[in-house]
Amino acid sequence: MTSPASPSTRAGWRWIRSRTTSRPGRISRNRRDMPEPTGTAKLAGEILPGVYHFTMHDDRIDSQSDSYAIIEKGKAILIDPLPMAKKDLKKVGPVAAICLTGSCHERSAWRYRRELKVLVYAPQGGVDFEETPDRWFKANDRLPGNLLAVHTPGPTEAHYSFFLERNGGVVFCADLLTNAGGEGLAFVAGEYQDEPARTRASVRRLLELQFEVLCPNHGDPVVVGAKKAIAQALKKDAATSA
Known part of the structure; x- marks a missing residue:
């Protein structure tokens, strides 16, 4: 059904998924069973004016993880932040808020909340x-940075993508699709999602938005022909599933 993953990567997805399938609405405080990634994410560059990309090898899943910062009115909004070098964090400017696409992407959010004294926004449920x-x-809530919260269930029920309307349109798609190593968009193995069919339905709904760039949480951003790449991923997935 989906592109194969290495044993270590698959084990990592199993670990992350195990933390996101508990009873809905329950918040476990002060847990330390999912630490921040070890190391520091690299500032890969400014992929569009005011949109920064950070990437690293995530030791927790033995694969690539990515995060983003958008600049709005001179202030940065961190999306699912990874640990960053102080000089890179300074480069993106003063941070106004942190926005999380889901509970499996807390990463460095709480540490930065304490250090930067900013609010963390997270999805209900x-x-x-x-x-x-x-x-x-x-x-459909508007978040800091004028991000639109788009409910995209499948990986989990409370899984969201963020839509930024400027710069021709940018979608931050979290775990809907991966692009590890820039090798092409693919779906996470179905056994590591709550509802794989809903993931695919969520991806198809993304195509209704007007955007040119797709930013996954695990893999390089697609900065040219994002919609075409998504259509190809859906076609390949359908052929594999037939």
Whole structure:
């Protein structure tokens, strides 16, 4: 059904998924069973004006993880932040808020909340957050940075993508699709998602948005022909599933 993953990567996805399938609405405080990734993410560059990409090898899943920062009115919004070098964090400017696509992408959010004294926004219905978010959002809410919260269930129920309308349109798709090593968009193995069919339905709905760039949480951004790449991924997945 999906592109194969290495044994270590598959084990990593199993670990992350095990933390996101508990009873809906339950928040587990002060958990330490999913630490930050070890090391520091590299500032890969400014992929569009005011959109920065960070990447690293994530030791927790033995694969690539990625995060983003957008600049709005001179202030940065961190999306699912990875640990960053101080000089890179300074480069993106003062941080106004942190926005999480789901509870499996807390990463360095809580440490940065304490250090930077900013609010963390997280989706309603997310479970097992290590700490309590400051603000909850739901589908179609406007978040800091003028991000639109798009409910894209499948990996988990409370899984969201963020839509940025400027720069020709940018979608931050979290775990809907991967692009590890820039080798092409693919779906995470179905056994590591709550509802694989809904993941695919969510991806198809993304095509209704007007955007040119796709930014996954695990893999390089697709900065040219994002919609075409998504259509190809869906076609390949359908052929494999037939």
